[in-house]
Amino acid sequence: MVFPETQWLESAPEEQGLDARKLDEAMEVIARISAEHGNSQCAVIRNGFMVWRGPDIDNLHSVWSCTKSFLSMTLGLLVDDGTCTLDTRAADIYPALAKNYPTVTLRHLVTFTSGYQPCEVSATVAPFEPAAPLFAPGEKFHYSWESYLLALILTMIAGEPLRDLFRRRIAEPIGLNPAAWQWGDWGVFDHLTGLHGVPVCSGSGVYARGVWIAARAMARVGWLVANGGAWNGRQLISRQWVEQATRPQVPATTPPYDPQAWYVRLPGTYGYYWWTNGIDSRGRRMWPAAPERTCAMQGHLNNVCLMIPDWRMVVVRLGMDAAIDNDRYDELFAALRLGLTEES
Numbered sequence: 168m169v170f171p172e173t174q175w176l177e178s179a180p181e182e183q184g185l186d187a188r189k190l191d192e193a194m195e196v197i198a199r200i201s202a203e204h205g206n207s208q209c210a211v212i213r214n215g216f217m218v219w220r221g222p223d224i225d226n227l228h229s230v231w232s233c234t235k236s237f238l239s240m241t242l243g244l245l246v247d248d249g250t251c252t253l254d255t256r257a258a259d260i261y262p263a264l265a266k267n268y269p270t271v272t273l274r275h276l277v278t279f280t281s282g283y284q285p286c287e288v289s290a291t292v293a294p295f296e297p298a299a300p301l302f303a304p305g306e307k308f309h310y311s312w313e314s315y316l317l318a319l320i321l322t323m324i325a326g327e328p329l330r331d332l333f334r335r336r337i338a339e340p341i342g343l344n345p346a347a348w349q350w351g352d353w354g355v356f357d358h359l360t361g362l363h364g365v366p367v368c369s370g371s372g373v374y375a376r377g378v379w380i381a382a383r384a385m386a387r388v389g390w391l392v393a394n395g396g397a398w399n400g401r402q403l404i405s406r407q408w409v410e411q412a413t414r415p416q417v418p419a420t421t422p423p424y425d426p427q428a429w430y431v432r433l434p435g436t437y438g439y440y441w442w443t444n445g446i447d448s449r450g451r452r453m454w455p456a457a458p459e460r461t462c463a464m465q466g467h468l469n470n471v472c473l474m475i476p477d478w479r480m481v482v483v484r485l486g487m488d489a490a491i492d493n494d495r496y497d498e499l500f501a502a503l504r505l506g507l508t509e510e511s
Contacts, residue, residue: 168479169215170399171342171387178216184509190219193502197484200495201469204486208382212390212481224382227347228487231466233385234377235314235440237350238370241321241329242277242439243396243408244336251324253277260320263359267297268304275304276317277439278417282306283313293353293367295319301424308417308434309424314370322367323360328352329368341391341398347384351376372466382483385464385472389481392462393474412438413462413474415445438462442493453493456501463496471496478507 169176180187190211198205208226211219245251251260253274258264264271268283275281282302285294294312301309318329325332330350338348352366353376360367369376380388391397392413396404419435436445436453444453444461454461458477465471469491473482482499 168394170390171215171217173342175212175217175383175386176215177220178213178218180213180218180506181508183213183216183218184507185213185218186506186508189502189506193499193506194219196499196502200491200498201484201486202488202491204469204488206484208483208485210382210386210481210483212386212393214479215390217386221382224483224485225347226485227349227379227381228485229372229375229377229379229466230385230464230470230485231372231377231468233380233464233466233470233472234350234369234372236464237333237378237388238314238318238321238329239277239412239438239440240337240404241325241332242273242317243404243412244332245321245324246408247405257281257316257320260323261316261359263295264297267300271304273317273320276313276320278437279308279310279313279433280305280417280421281313281316282309283311283316285312285316288312293319293356295356295359295367305421307424308421308430308437310428310430310433314440316370318370319356319359319367322365323362326362326365328366337388337391337403340401340403341387343384343387348378348380350378380485382485385483385485386481389464389472389474389483393476393479393481395476413441413443413460414438415443419446419448454497454500456497456504461500465493473499475500475503478503 180190194206207221207223209221257271271281282300284298286296286298288294294315352368395406396409417434417437421434423431432447435447442463461475
């Protein structure tokens with residue numbers, strides 16, 4: 168595989184086993200299922216070459232819940248280092264959880280099955296003070312505030328801001344332009360963390376405290392994951408973590424906390440803060456036209472980075488326009504499949 172240095176190498180689609188006309192048609196699918204930003208912030212990587220790009224791929228803005236996947240990568244680094252495991256009890260790190268959440272583990276938090284509920288959440292109040300649980304650990308799935316709490320706990324384990332850990336171990340080795348990404352925070356919480364002057368990065372993108380990144384840079388992160396955590400001969404994050412995190416980790420039989428919520432289809436298709444191409448409780452694969460190992464970082468307003476290892480491909484679509492039905496990405500995968508002249 169090819170890996171970019173300062174800039175992505177560009178290639179004609181035909182040189183990378185893609186029909187150029189059908190690739191254009193696939194990118195028109197994105198334009199059709201999106202709002203006004205269409206495919207202007209899109210980039211397509213094949214074999215490590217950029218084979219398609221929109222005119223606005225250097226636009227830096229929030230990518231909302233894609234932040235959760237960045238958080239997952241920092242957890243993977245700490246697990247790789249042996250400083251914690253998925254079965255580490257959260258209360259052993261953050262004693263405020265001992266009363267109401269004595270058995271909650273990092274695995275519960277990174278799969279939205281902890282039952283965690285904060286006392287208060289607002290634009291100025293971080294969700295770190297625990298209230299009574301919504302349900303017993305592992306009993307249900309609730310896409311909510313766990314990622315913010317996990318970010319606090321991982322900061323305590325790491326002893327440094329998570330953005331610094333990510334920058335040193337991942338961003339710099341893969342050549343992320345410092346001007347093309349940033350990771351916001353809630354401020355300093357010395358009384359909670361016991362760390363002096365260490366800010367707590369947000370575990371998600373609500374209130375614009377999470378990751379901001381441009382599509383050109385996001386494609387590098389996607390290419391790292393598509394290659395199992397390896398970059399140009401260096402294993403930056405273990406293949407074991409990447410493969411676990413991007414496969415279904417919430418059983419399809421896990422009931423949603425709110426049966427009317429938008430996330431009812433995620434059990435069976437959700438990994439460790441990654442969307443996966445698993446099979447939901449209705450027996451339907453998330454994206455039938457895509458290979459099984461396909462996974463995604465996804466955020467509000469149609470911010471998505473799709474990784475298709477079997478096709479040696481990454482597709483980034485960023486914007487600040489509108490949310491779409493996640494099922495509609497299958498139209499993109501069906502169109503991309505038609506353009507493959509070399510699938511394996």
